[in-house]
Amino acid sequence: MNEKKPREKGSKAKLREYFVANVGKVLDAETLSKVAGKSEWGRRVRELRNEEGMNIVTHNDLSELKPGQYLLVNLKPLPAFERGISKETRAFVLDRNGFTCQMCGAAAGEPHPYDQNRKTRLHLGHIIDKSMGGTDDAANLRAICSVCNEGASNLTLNRPQAIKLLAQIRRAPSADQLDVLRWIVKKFPLQAKNILEE
Template identity: 65%
Template sequence: ISKETRALVLDRNGFTCQMCGASAGETHPNDPAGRKVRLHISHIIDKSNGGADTPENLRALCSLCNEGSQNVSAMRPDLRQLLVLIRRANRADQIAALKWLKQKYPSEPGT
């Protein structure tokens, strides 16, 4: 995968893991060692299954998600599905999600 394609995919994905949402350089929320997020370029459809090295078939994944993603294609939840998950979560997890969103998007309009 060329440097240009890597840069395009990282920029398109907002320098954010497309599975867990962790951003490059932040402390990974799921890493017990507290390491910073490192992003990798991963195939959506694995090359062994006929996937290509095209931007449409590539996504940014953090190290932790990339380790467990071989030949796995996680579907991103739509807004309705996401809200259902948040509503089902306990209050502490809902507040933690809210804090994370406020930290990730501090200057979004309407917040």
């Protein structure tokens, strides 16, 4: 009689369980990489946050965290969005880009030029991020390898100066200004408290 082997958990399921078991604790990138057992753990964390609505924050969201640190704030789910890129669009973009990363030029399946221990795996990346109003249209997508994709969230165009940011905030409706204020207070709670006490 053939008994079925229990199915092994995928890296996303392992990460989900680990975050839930450590809710409220700061976790580092090295630990999460070991838990996932794969090099693309960062992508899986983004999927947990963006597609499943897990309230995972980084140094971009909370000033007390350092780069490479993650925190599941609580178990209350946030609004999530589904992947909206069809197989046809994916195939079109990869073919249009010659199955090469548009950031470093690595070709799919070949050893990666910056990490010889990995074969190049291509993903689709947004030129203008969805959080900035970008769409899933082929014109806003490009082929990007997993190595560049893991660092892409840290890349920005020229960072705006404070005077330009303030000008934009002043032009925004009051409701949007309050959203900015809430985000700043949430990211810098200690500094906000000190400023209010001055």
